[in-house]
Every structure is written in structure tokens, then in C-alpha cells.
Amino acid sequence: MTTRLARPQVLDPIGGADPCSTCEARALSVCNAVPDAEMTRLAAIAVITEVAAGQGFIDEGEPATFFFNITAGTAKLFKLLPDGRRQITGFVGPGHFLGLAVSDTYAFSAEAIEPVRFCRFQRSALRGLLDDFPLMEKRLLEAAANELVAAQEQMLLLGRKTARERLASFLLMQSRHGMPCGHARRQFKLPMTRSDIADYLGLTIETVSRTLTRLRGEGVIEILSQSELVIEDPVGLERLAGGLR
């Protein structure tokens, strides 16, 4: 069950300064489509909110009243079956928007895996914003197209790749996460648990654990701690991820 002890923390803009113009996530997000001069208008309808790790902030099936823009931290998006089986459809970080759905209810749930900060807009207010800033709509369309490509790649992974190939693909994805296109880190932290990885890759925690152990045994990766690892053989991992042995 989702931790629901604390309510999301709504923050006041620090010292009353326009929070959007100083937002570190602005360069990454659709908000950069709004010109500086109009930034106050954006700020007027944005509600900055913080949630603790483990806390949910979107519930599948609930009325989709808000549109979210992540500015810090990482969250997982997921869907549940009635018996509790879970599929994580993505991990999202700074710059990512949520709640675009045309439907009037959310199609997925969201929960912070690290402390998360986000801007929350009324979806009704967003509509006016998009009419006035067509560039913002372009950015949204671009982002949606990119997500669609990622979703198709994930379908290939879930439908046709072996456990080994799934883990290889996942580790490469994580090593590139937040890096400029074409770059990857050799060493990085995984902010999510084994259970989250399993639910993202359509596997069990045991299979994730065994597969990582095996990749370590083969010298492809090094496991520094539960959440930190090094890719020792990026080329080998790449071949594996693509389905070559």
C-alpha cells in the first residue's frame, strides 16, 4: 500500500520571488516555451508541492484535475491489476510532465521514490495557457512523441526480451539517464528498489537479483552497494541489450 501518512507539502515561493524564473528544471521542461516576460503568468497558476519518498501523489482512476511538472527527484508511474500485480510504466525525473491524458481520470498512479518536488497546474488553466503559447503545445507534442517511442521500445522489451536482455537494456538506460544525448556514465546509483526494477521489467525480484549476480560473475558489471554499480563492459552490455549473445 502507498504511504499516505503525510499530505503533500505545498510550499510558498521563497521570499515571494517568481519561482518559475529561478526554476532549475525550466531548461528541461515545457515551461521554457513561455517567454520570460510572461513568466509571472505561469507562476500565478503553478502550485509548488513537495512529497516525501514513498508517498503517492497521483491515483489511477481518480478525476484528472491537475497537470504536473516534476522539478526535482524521481517518481515511478504504475498501473495495478485488481489482485495487486503491478506494472511500472516509467521512472520520471526533473522536466517530465504528467497528466496529459484526454480522459477525465488518471490512467496511472505516481509515487515518489526519492523526495520529489513538482509544479501543479489546474488542467483547465493549462488549456488557456496552451492557446496563448503555441510553442508550449509544440514542446508537449514533442515530449509526447518521445515518450511514445520509449513506450514502443519498452513493449519490445516486455514482449520479446529475456531476463538478461531486459536487465542489460535497463542498466544502459539508467547509465544514460539525464546525460546529454550520446553520453553515458560508467558508474551510477539506482534510486529504485529491486522490487521496482522487477515491476518495471516484468520480472520478479528474485530473477532481477540472480541476473545481476550473474552479470557480475561474468565481469560485465560491478556491484558497489545495493544501489550503486559500475558498467565494466559497456560494449558487451550493449550487445546483450540488443538481443545478441
Add this chain to the structure above:
Amino acid sequence: MTTRLARPQVLDPIGGADPCSTCEARALSVCNAVPDAEMTRLAAIAVITEVAAGQGFIDEGEPATFFFNITAGTAKLFKLLPDGRRQITGFVGPGHFLGLAVSDTYAFSAEAIEPVRFCRFQRSALRGLLDDFPLMEKRLLEAAANELVAAQEQMLLLGRKTARERLASFLLMQSRHGMPCGHARRQFKLPMTRSDIADYLGLTIETVSRTLTRLRGEGVIEILSQSELVIEDPVGLERLAGGLR
């Protein structure tokens, strides 16, 4: 291998009449965002093309020069692994657009499963069109958001549902296909082969066949011919699709 014997057939607008204003798919597609008065402009850059069943018309990895709008027939979209494993990411019919990708190469391949007719636009020309008709951009964004929701649902299916649940979900999807929201047919044709169904659901043809036979044995469906069937117990199928036994 994809049939490549015939080249796509480029058609001349019949009798020189504006093909867009008489297009049967217009009501379903993003083109209805272009006002009647401007229809000739749309028609000027649209190239109407027809492809035979079994013929491919988009190749993953090729430069993404065109944007497509299906006007008749059904096509399958898919991704391949180097060893030939295939994942079908969707079946698309009239009104569906393809090739939105931000990347400069196609992220998937497309092949007709029934004779397909589509309009083809240069992506560069589309950009100008979107600038002039913001409503068209809105429609595209809406469509992309809907596809994203469908993609997440498919991830849940591929990652967490059993073969039985996958088939149940698939049959319900097909029974609703092209119907007004909230309606479904009890009897319908499946335009795709067992192999296509298997590659869409992340299964093998044998499992698809066995599972259908079993559903028939249980009186949930009736199989009229290889490609035509009846849903005898819509409620039971619904429960199954949702993961209840």
C-alpha cells in the same frame, strides 16, 4: 521477410476533385482540424498511396521523411530484434497518423495486413501546416496522449498478464475497435493472422491457438472461422481481461 515485389501505388485524385474534402477518413483524423476553405492547401501536399496486403511501407531506422495518415485498411506496426524476434506495437486503421517521431529516423516498421490507403506528407511541409493550423497541433497532441495511455495499458498486459488474460484483453479490444465509445460488437473478424496476434501479445502462435481453443471449450467465445468469432460471455471475458478468475 517483408513482401517487396510491388511498389506502393501512387494514385491521382479521381477526376481532379479535391480528394481531402471527399475523404471518408476525414472525420476520424487530424485533418478535420483544417477548415474547409483551406482544404485545397492540405490536398496540395498530400500524396495518396495504396499498398497491398503484406506489403511494408515504413522501415524502422530509415530516414523519417514522411508523415502518414491512414484512410482505409489496417496495418501493423512492429519492431524487430537482430535475431528476428518481433514485437507488434499496434494495429492501426482509418484516421490513425504515423511518423510523428522527433527523431530523424522511424522508430518502427509498418506493413499492411489488409489493402491500405494512406495520405503521405513531407514532414517538412507538415511543420508549416501545424504553424498555420494550431487546431491540428491540438488534435495531434490529443491523439498522442491517447496512444500513450494505450501504450501503458499494453505494458501492463505484456509485463504482468497471463496468456489467458492477454487473449481476453485482446478480444475485447478488437470487439470495440472502430465502435463508438462504450459499444462493442459481439461478432467480428480478426484481420490479422495468429502469428500477428502472438507477436502483439508477446506469446507464440501455439499458445494463442491453445488459449483460444480453451476459451471456446469454456463457452466464452465461439470460433466461426479462422478469422471470425463471437463473444458468448462478454462479462466473463471482461473479468478475465482485468485479471480476475
Add this chain to the structure above:
DNA sequence: GCAAATCGTTGACCTAAATCAATGCGAGAC
């Protein structure tokens, strides 16, 4: 109408990954 090819079904057997069951380990609480 028949041959050939393709597609679908069914059966026997196998295996990758799931399940069940301990055990190990590391981060906070005190």
C-alpha cells in the same frame, strides 16, 4: 479440380522464470 503453399491446431516434451523458503546484510533507532 488438384497441387502447393500457407496458416492453424494439437500433442509431447523442455526450459526460463516464477514460486516457495531460508538466510544474509545494512541503515536507522535508541
Add this chain to the structure above:
DNA sequence: GTCTCGCATTGATTTAGGTCAACGATTTGC
């Protein structure tokens, strides 16, 4: 420090679905 609790690993066993193989059924071409 050490207790505890949640997370991770490892091992033994099971199973859903894959693989291999044979056989029907349907369509296509002549």
C-alpha cells in the same frame, strides 16, 4: 555498540508457456 526491520541474495522446486514435431484446414494458382 546491538537490535530490528525491510531489502536483497541464494537455493530448491514448480509451472506457464516455449519448442519441436506432426497433422488438418484453407487459400491460391494453374
